[in-house]
Structures are given as C-alpha cells and as structure tokens.
Amino acid sequence: MNIDLLIKMTNEISAYFAAEPDAEQAARDVAGHLRRYWEPRMRRQIIAYYAERRGAGLSELALRGVALLAAAEPSSTAPAAPL
Numbered sequence: 001m002n003i004d005l006l007i008k009m010t011n012e013i014s015a016y017f018a019a020e021p022d023a024e025q026a027a028r029d030v031a032g033h034l035r036r037y038w039e040p041r042m043r044r045q046i047i048a049y050y051a052e053r054r055g056a057g058l059s060e061l062a063l064r065g066v067a068l069l070a071a072a073e074p075s076s077t078a079p080a081a082p083l
Contacts, residue, residue: 001042001045003045004057007057010058011059013065014062014065015059017030017065026065027067031066033065034065035069043069047069051070
C-alpha cells in the first residue's frame with residue numbers, strides 16, 4: 001500500500017483519539033486501533049516506515065501510537081518509543 005496513504009490514515013485515526021484527555025491513553029488507543037483493524041502488512045509497513053524515517057509526516061500522537069505498536073510487535077526492529 002502507498003505509504004503516503006498509510007501516513008494520512010494514521011494521522012486521521014490519531015485526530016479522532018486526540019479528544020482523549022489522557023495523552024498516554026490516546027497513544028494506546030491509536031496503537032490498539034492499528035492492531036485491531038489494520039491487516040498485518042499495513043502494520044508492518046507503517047512500523048518499517050517509523051523505523052527508517054522516524055515517522056516523518058506523522059502527527060505527534062500518531063508517532064507515539066506507532067511507536068507503541070512497534071514496541072509490541074515481536075518481529076519489529078523499530079527503535080524504542082520517542083521521548
């Protein structure tokens with residue numbers, strides 16, 4: 001799938017969860033949504049993008065959500081979650 005579309009979709013998902021007052025919970029919700037509703041190759045692609053480009057183009061919340069997703073994936077070689 002086109003990475004630009006995955007970035008756009010991830011940012012839209014994070015915009016939905018941005019209303020959550022607890023920022024950490026919002027990041028967990030983004031990661032949970034990606035885990036539940038995205039097919040494995042979409043998740044692998046966004047995690048690989050995060051690892052290679054440090055999530056350039058992702059909103060702050062989307063970046064934190066993808067970092068949590070990457071940390072939870074057993075085969076992920078992505079770096080640890082950012083600050």
